[in-house]
Amino acid sequence: MQDKTLFRIMQDRFFKLVVMLLAFLSTLPLLWILFYIFKNGISVINWRFLVNLPKPVGEISGGISNAIVGTSILVLISCIVSIPVGIASGIYLSEHRKSRLSYFVRLSVEVLQGVPSIVIGIIAYLWIVKPVGSFSALAGGIALGIMMLPVIVRSTEETLKLIPYYLKEASLALGVPYYKTILKVILPTGLSGILTGVLLGIARIAGETAPLLFTAFGSPFMNVNILKPVNSLPLLIFNYAMSPYADWQKIAWGASVVLVVMVLFLNLIAKMVAKKWKTIS
Amino acid sequence: MKKDSLKSEIAFQKTIYFSGVVILLLLLGIFFTLLFSSLPSIKAFGLKFLTGREWDPVSGNFAALPFLAGTLLTSFLALVISIPFSLSIALLLGEYSKGGAISSFLTGMVELLAGIPSVIYGFWGLFILVPVIRFIELKLGLVPYGVGIFTASLILSVMIIPYSASLGKEVINLVPRELKEAAYSLGGTKFEVIKRVILPYARSGIFAGILLSLGRALGETMAVTMVIGNSHFLPTSIFSPSNTMASVIANEFTEAVDTLYLSSLIEIGLLLFLITTIVNIAGRYIINKVSVEVR
Amino acid sequence: MENHILKIENLSAYFGKNRILKDINLRISREKVTAVMGPSGCGKTTLIRCINRMHELVPEAKVSGKIFLYEENIYDLHPIILRRKIGMVFQKPNPFPTMSIYDNVIAGYKLNGIKISRSEQDKIVEESLKKAALWEEVKDGLYRTGTFLSGGQQQRLCIARALAMNPEIILLDEPTSALDPKATQRIEELIVELKKTVTIILVTHNIAQAARVSDFTAFLYLGELVEYGHTEKLFTVPEDKRTEEYLTGKFG
Numbered sequence: 001m002q003d004k005t006l007f008r009i010m011q012d013r014f015f016k017l018v019v020m021l022l023a024f025l026s027t028l029p030l031l032w033i034l035f036y037i038f039k040n041g042i043s044v045i046n047w048r049f050l051v052n053l054p055k056p057v058g059e060i061s062g063g064i065s066n067a068i069v070g071t072s073i074l075v076l077i078s079c080i081v082s083i084p085v086g087i088a089s090g091i092y093l094s095e096h097r098k099s100r101l102s103y104f105v106r107l108s109v110e111v112l113q114g115v116p117s118i119v120i121g122i123i124a125y126l127w128i129v130k131p132v133g134s135f136s137a138l139a140g141g142i143a144l145g146i147m148m149l150p151v152i153v154r155s156t157e158e159t160l161k162l163i164p165y166y167l168k169e170a171s172l173a174l175g176v177p178y179y180k181t182i183l184k185v186i187l188p189t190g191l192s193g194i195l196t197g198v199l200l201g202i203a204r205i206a207g208e209t210a211p212l213l214f215t216a217f218g219s220p221f222m223n224v225n226i227l228k229p230v231n232s233l234p235l236l237i238f239n240y241a242m243s244p245y246a247d248w249q250k251i252a253w254g255a256s257v258v259l260v261v262m263v264l265f266l267n268l269i270a271k272m273v274a275k276k277w278k279t280i281s
Numbered sequence: 282m283k284k285d286s287l288k289s290e291i292a293f294q295k296t297i298y299f300s301g302v303v304i305l306l307l308l309l310g311i312f313f314t315l316l317f318s319s320l321p322s323i324k325a326f327g328l329k330f331l332t333g334r335e336w337d338p339v340s341g342n343f344a345a346l347p348f349l350a351g352t353l354l355t356s357f358l359a360l361v362i363s364i365p366f367s368l369s370i371a372l373l374l375g376e377y378s379k380g381g382a383i384s385s386f387l388t389g390m391v392e393l394l395a396g397i398p399s400v401i402y403g404f405w406g407l408f409i410l411v412p413v414i415r416f417i418e419l420k421l422g423l424v425p426y427g428v429g430i431f432t433a434s435l436i437l438s439v440m441i442i443p444y445s446a447s448l449g450k451e452v453i454n455l456v457p458r459e460l461k462e463a464a465y466s467l468g469g470t471k472f473e474v475i476k477r478v479i480l481p482y483a484r485s486g487i488f489a490g491i492l493l494s495l496g497r498a499l500g501e502t503m504a505v506t507m508v509i510g511n512s513h514f515l516p517t518s519i520f521s522p523s524n525t526m527a528s529v530i531a532n533e534f535t536e537a538v539d540t541l542y543l544s545s546l547i548e549i550g551l552l553l554f555l556i557t558t559i560v561n562i563a564g565r566y567i568i569n570k571v572s573v574e575v576r
Numbered sequence: 577m578e579n580h581i582l583k584i585e586n587l588s589a590y591f592g593k594n595r596i597l598k599d600i601n602l603r604i605s606r607e608k609v610t611a612v613m614g615p616s617g618c619g620k621t622t623l624i625r626c627i628n629r630m631h632e633l634v635p636e637a638k639v640s641g642k643i644f645l646y647e648e649n650i651y652d653l654h655p656i657i658l659r660r661k662i663g664m665v666f667q668k669p670n671p672f673p674t675m676s677i678y679d680n681v682i683a684g685y686k687l688n689g690i691k692i693s694r695s696e697q698d699k700i701v702e703e704s705l706k707k708a709a710l711w712e713e714v715k716d717g718l719y720r721t722g723t724f725l726s727g728g729q730q731q732r733l734c735i736a737r738a739l740a741m742n743p744e745i746i747l748l749d750e751p752t753s754a755l756d757p758k759a760t761q762r763i764e765e766l767i768v769e770l771k772k773t774v775t776i777i778l779v780t781h782n783i784a785q786a787a788r789v790s791d792f793t794a795f796l797y798l799g800e801l802v803e804y805g806h807t808e809k810l811f812t813v814p815e816d817k818r819t820e821e822y823l824t825g826k827f828g
Contacts, residue, residue, distance in 0.1 A: 008470050008472075016471065024387075036405060037404075091297045092298060108304050114496050146307065179289055179292075213534065241400075459668055462633070466664035473687045
């Protein structure tokens, strides 16, 4: 009996060790990736890299300014497309929790969230690129907007659900109409929660490549016309990484650093906003 | 005045109602657009699209079996590789170190891992993992492609760990404290409590988590596209170069000029949409059921 | 000298910086029922959770002092051995929902990886269920999960589960607080019956329950042991003013 106990204690310790080991092993790729892109990318980054346009192979001092501008345009379009609808349906879901429509909307949101990004790309191609007859920033922005939509709906719904009911009652009791209560009392109270969702949504789409392959398409030029193809950071990384030229790959590493820093920064801000929201409510 | 406010009230209600409807229509729109655009291919190949092995843009014969096989193999392999790791993270965060420095470090790491864009995973895989795998393949006496199903699965497994670990933690946290305490009070070690009480209790939740992670893996595009080797043939081993449904679309969509070719790619998109949707709905359904039962 | 099974010496317990128990000294008599009572938050649950070292499971929980089971300091034993000798029944009935009634009773053996023959298992299950006065009610459905049972039955199943390990002591942490009066009565009868073979420490906030079933009573207030003695004496001529006030319902 005593021996068995010793065995069990050792077994318990061994298991704990294995769990710790595996858990920490899984963080290794992350450290490896971060280390590697910074090692290769940081040396490329300087002011000219950020403001210059890409140059043909062989010419030095090519930059990624068009990709940075392109990503900004795409993010802007997707925000315009998704934020109003997302917040409005979030309000609907939190106000009509049990209605038949909200059941189906909730289901749709869940399904939309799981739709592979490449499929969204196909859709934006069929809906925008094909009728318009050209790859465009608009198509890319809409594709990204569709991807961002579920994140915004969910965060709006979850946030609004957490707002205490008495707040609404207090406002209604003062004779404030229902829609004003929602817009002037409930929404502002949940603003930082919704903002967190928007930021997380942007962080999610800023790094997306697949839906842009045949929508925004990519371009070596600076372009601000939303009906023309634009470049984006992830697209540029993809195209340059897959190219056989060491110079271009170097630029891809630099662009990776910029993209990762951007995405992580967005996540960080989202986290800070979320923390603030928690302390308020 | 009164009338104005009533009007606004109605306008507001209509706005939020139609926003909800828009989302519903969006999903239906996606489905029917895919369906109608796939019709030429569906008419031309019927069920043979799923069972045929030939994907030949030159002769105009299209069948998706190699990509179905490539997708399933890559995703399952990625799941198998990732499960021990994500379960360990879930157990560590849910059982071993609730709060405290270790868990906040790990949580932060996992969140970072989730935040890295897919294309960067692919880039890293192309430059680090592919040479490593090529070296291993040489040692094993295989054709040293470097790229292929195994490489794609490795990257995919790293990418789904954050997602499945956070689902796992959620599910493990649902196990009531009273049950764990009962097991400890009978003299169980932590390992025994995990094995006999926590895991059996969390079983269906863990299964749902695996399904949802599978849903993620099936649709992942960029990283896989960059390292899978882009082959049109049915894979013969886990080291074969292959293509997944997502990667073949990513690689060939802009080249597909004639209607049938494009329609076949869109049909692959439709299949991918259906499979991931079914897997996700099933996973969500189980998770919701489990959480309701606990409450 | 009385027959003591458990000696608690200078026991203090903490959650972080909060001192929950302050220098408790207590001797528990063998094969008797000792009730620990006091208003909620007085540390009575913490006290019994120290006895089987469940208190330590909570992060930031600390203990100082000694507890002797017979002559052995329990803090020198490994918790998994100790907990086999000291069983526990909780406030809320907590049978394992993934196991059948049968498996619930021998859960301790399964958890501890003790291999016993099928006939021995059958014997343990039957005996434990009989001791817990549940056998007649469940003998035809032993392989069903315990979740269909009533609250009182579930609690008796948990008692059977603790008894199956043949513990020296059973700790009952307000075992009837989640039950109706009828089920409570059955559990109380069971407690009186059980003390023939096992030592029982019963935490309760129900003064009447302590009076009905216990031989000794300890009264805890704000983490201090205010008074301890024969139940009859403590209830009729309490020495401390606070005990008297508590018994007469002036606080708590």
